[in-house]
Amino acid sequence: MKKILALFFILALLVACQQQKVDLIITNATIYTVDDEFKKAEAFAIKNGKFVAVGSASEITDKYTSAETIDAKGQTIVPGLIDAHCHFYNLGVHTQRVDLVGTTSYQEVLDKVVSFQKEKNVSFILGRGWDQNDWEVKEFPSKESLDKLFPNIPVVLTRIDGHASLVNEAALQYSGLSSTQYPKNITGGEFITENGKLTGVLIDKAMEVIKTPEPSKKEIIAGLKEAEKINFSYGLTTVNDAGLSKPIIDLVDSLQKARDLQIRMYAMVSATQKNLDYYINKGIYKTDLLNVRSFKVYGDGALGSRGAAMKKPYSDRKGHYGALIYSPKRYQEIANQIANSDFQMNTHAIGDSTNCWLLKIYKEVLQGKKDRRWKIEHAQIVDEQDFELFKNVIPSVQPTHATSDMYWAEDRVGSERIKGGYAYKKLLDTYGMVALGTDYPVEQVNPFLTFYAAVARKDLKGYPEKGYQMENALSREETLKGMTIWAAYSNFEENEKGSIEVGKFADFVILNQNIMEVEESNIPKTKVIATYLNGEKVY
Numbered sequence: 378m379k380k381i382l383a384l385f386f387i388l389a390l391l392v393a394c395q396q397q398k399v400d401l402i403i404t405n406a407t408i409y410t411v412d413d414e415f416k417k418a419e420a421f422a423i424k425n426g427k428f429v430a431v432g433s434a435s436e437i438t439d440k441y442t443s444a445e446t447i448d449a450k451g452q453t454i455v456p457g458l459i460d461a462h463c464h465f466y467n468l469g470v471h472t473q474r475v476d477l478v479g480t481t482s483y484q485e486v487l488d489k490v491v492s493f494q495k496e497k498n499v500s501f502i503l504g505r506g507w508d509q510n511d512w513e514v515k516e517f518p519s520k521e522s523l524d525k526l527f528p529n530i531p532v533v534l535t536r537i538d539g540h541a542s543l544v545n546e547a548a549l550q551y552s553g554l555s556s557t558q559y560p561k562n563i564t565g566g567e568f569i570t571e572n573g574k575l576t577g578v579l580i581d582k583a584m585e586v587i588k589t590p591e592p593s594k595k596e597i598i599a600g601l602k603e604a605e606k607i608n609f610s611y612g613l614t615t616v617n618d619a620g621l622s623k624p625i626i627d628l629v630d631s632l633q634k635a636r637d638l639q640i641r642m643y644a645m646v647s648a649t650q651k652n653l654d655y656y657i658n659k660g661i662y663k664t665d666l667l668n669v670r671s672f673k674v675y676g677d678g679a680l681g682s683r684g685a686a687m688k689k690p691y692s693d694r695k696g697h698y699g700a701l702i703y704s705p706k707r708y709q710e711i712a713n714q715i716a717n718s719d720f721q722m723n724t725h726a727i728g729d730s731t732n733c734w735l736l737k738i739y740k741e742v743l744q745g746k747k748d749r750r751w752k753i754e755h756a757q758i759v760d761e762q763d764f765e766l767f768k769n770v771i772p773s774v775q776p777t778h779a780t781s782d783m784y785w786a787e788d789r790v791g792s793e794r795i796k797g798g799y800a801y802k803k804l805l806d807t808y809g810m811v812a813l814g815t816d817y818p819v820e821q822v823n824p825f826l827t828f829y830a831a832v833a834r835k836d837l838k839g840y841p842e843k844g845y846q847m848e849n850a851l852s853r854e855e856t857l858k859g860m861t862i863w864a865a866y867s868n869f870e871e872n873e874k875g876s877i878e879v880g881k882f883a884d885f886v887i888l889n890q891n892i893m894e895v896e897e898s899n900i901p902k903t904k905v906i907a908t909y910l911n912g913e914k915v916y
Contacts, residue, residue: 406449426911457614457884459864462814469600477502520577538678613888671721685728728793736766772804776830813859883912
């Protein structure tokens, strides 16, 4: 008996010696690898921040050993989620401003501003998140009440989509203007007036005439860190920030290098001429955490504020077409400059006219150029005859826009044009994939609301009962791919992230329920148990 025990002990030592030491083993999980075959697995091993093996529980535990082994007890694991279109920096900044998201009336907006000022007592009030389409009176507000409440303190309240602002008289005066003294003509924007005076609502380019104090570096850093915490809590490990200045990109890079900021970022540089010249001359900049190889261009405004450029007039505003932000010639110049570099062009396009115009420019300037992966951001309203132009252009879309806008979008464009609106399945079938994001803080950060909106095409109240234009719903597999591997592909990063495969960054998320199988109505209730980046728990 002693000999048998000794032999068993020796064999155990031999097996242990043959096992490879790793940093972390996860076992007994329901793992959606999101590889080419969309295989499921039970376990994986991580070393030096990367997956070194993925397979069954026995395959992993027989071959590998680790000081830290986690028994997932059947919990669902998916790759680290990627938000293909968001405003990470803006989210951080807005954590320190008046939050007007979800307000149901203009009076509620005013009440929140008053409450904020009582608490903060600032010299310049900034806020964001109002949406008149959520109010009983679905009309743009005017500034009279703000003028009475804050006669000497400038107030600038940005609409939820970032394409309109409400300002008071003090903010106009701070900018050297008044209700009667302002630029009478502006390309790519609009000053809303009544009886010859400004109402206080400024659309798109008109917003740029208002001067606001810049946040301090300390405030920006605090905001970035807060935004990271929020994103990690939702399982987001990579964010595509759609429109950043060079100083913010440089700051993010320095914080990442100092390990004061860990989230991965795909930075879309704001396409000013100065930025175009600088970054194209410098070339692509890439680290494990930061990728700077694209430019964000604005094609038009938003549908909600009627700033989106349409082929025919808005159905609910006679003779109004919306407008391009720049002249057609300027878009051609920008596209040519980017096409002659290694950078990607990502253009905000909401209206069917903007989508058509930009897609045709893309097609022209990319002739003979392979694997450029240029994107149209939003692709919100597309003319039936223009979908084919997406064959070589990645649609980067945000599913919650469909369920937020469905209450009023048809009023804007009519029953025929809306058929080409929020057409995610048709866009997917045309290109072969879609990159999915949230566009936060326009929408909520929560990616599981994205998942629900893409699959169910309903709001959180379960409306409409049969889903909104369900012919354009995505399957759960398509949706998870759009939030992981397809988003990674759109960033030229599919070989390093977006799936749980050997050699890739060990970014993954443990969920409290299986989003691939749970009852559809329960998808929004999904919570993140833990978020891992490079095999290290960050939430």
